[in-house]
Amino acid sequence: xxxxxxxxxxxxxxxxxxxxxxxxxxxxxxxxxxxxxxxxxxxxxxxxxxxxxxxxxxxxxxxxxxxxxxxxxxxxxxxxxxxxxxxxxxxxxxxxxxxxxxxxxxxxxxxxxxxxxxxxxxxxxxxxxxxxxxxxxxxxxxxxxxxxxxxxxxxxxxxxxxxxxxxxxxxxxxxxxxxxxxxxxxxxxxxxxx
Ligand SMILES: Cc1cc2nc3c(=O)[nH]c(=O)nc-3n(C[C@H](O)[C@H](O)[C@H](O)COP(=O)(O)OP(=O)(O)OC[C@H]3O[C@@H](n4cnc5c(N)ncnc54)[C@H](O)[C@@H]3O)c2cc1C
Numbered sequence: 001x002x003x004x005x006x007x008x009x010x011x012x013x014x015x016x017x018x019x020x021x022x023x024x025x026x027x028x029x030x031x032x033x034x035x036x037x038x039x040x041x042x043x044x045x046x047x048x049x050x051x052x053x054x055x056x057x058x059x060x061x062x063x064x065x066x067x068x069x070x071x072x073x074x075x076x077x078x079x080x081x082x083x084x085x086x087x088x089x090x091x092x093x094x095x096x097x098x099x100x101x102x103x104x105x106x107x108x109x110x111x112x113x114x115x116x117x118x119x120x121x122x123x124x125x126x127x128x129x130x131x132x133x134x135x136x137x138x139x140x141x142x143x144x145x146x147x148x149x150x151x152x153x154x155x156x157x158x159x160x161x162x163x164x165x166x167x168x169x170x171x172x173x174x175x176x177x178x179x180x181x182x183x184x185x186x187x188x189x190x191x192x193x194x
Contacts, residue, residue, distance in 0.1 A: 019086075022130050030129045033085040034076040086129050093127070094161060101157045102185040104150040116147040132164075139163050154180045 014020070017035025021027030028036060078085060084092065100119075105112060124137035139160055146152040158175035165172055173179065187193030 019131060027130060029084070029089065030086055030131055032087050033078040033082075036085065086132070089129065090132070090164075097157055098154070098161070098180065098184040101150060101154045102181060104147075104153050106149050106151070108147065108149065113147045116153065117145060120145045120147075135164070135167065136160070151177050154184075 014026075015035065015037045017032060018037065019027050019030035021030060026036075078088065104116065108116070120140065124133045124140060127133040127136065143156070143160065146156040154177060155175050158173055158180050162172045162175065173183075182188055
């Protein structure tokens, strides 16, 4: 697999944040929407409306109190009807995985353990962002899943997520069961999610 952050085979410099797929071409599902700028990309469609102003213009107009400009769509925000980018896919996948771990039994049957293992081991094979899948494959081989119960599984998953967070320069999450349950099962004690 080529280095996903190096230049494509035609040696043209890769725009910042664009990621290559296993075929050596820019990979849409591996790239954040705001960084997806292929050379032959048509101007971002605005459903027949005028193109939205840049962020700087929008911020300036908002500061000046212009509601007309403030209502324009943010060109860096993906419209609802679009397929996911690497970030939206990641958030949805983490939501599914952490929530599933939070509701996994304290004492799973052998059938539940086998199925959880199959789910987790399938991810590096099937996850559509190829470089994410490749990192996850290495990570899971070095840190085999602990499917012995929900506390152990929640921690294991939290640590794998933290490995990605660290690689992306994001803050690490407190992997105690109190914190993962608060985020993915119970909500905060102030009742704001009840
Ligand atoms: C398996 C996998 C591999 C990925 N690999 C890459 C990659 O190589 N490159 C890339 O650009 N993106 C990757 N992503 C996407 C990336 O992890 C993020 O999902 C994406 O950048 C959006 O980040 P976010 O800041 O919105 O929050 P996310 O990281 O998606 O987190 C969602 C929410 O989970 C909570 N949270 C954060 N950390 C933890 C934790 N450790 N445990 C429990 N809860 C937590 C927070 O409340 C956060 O708001 C990957 C996603 C997955 C599922």
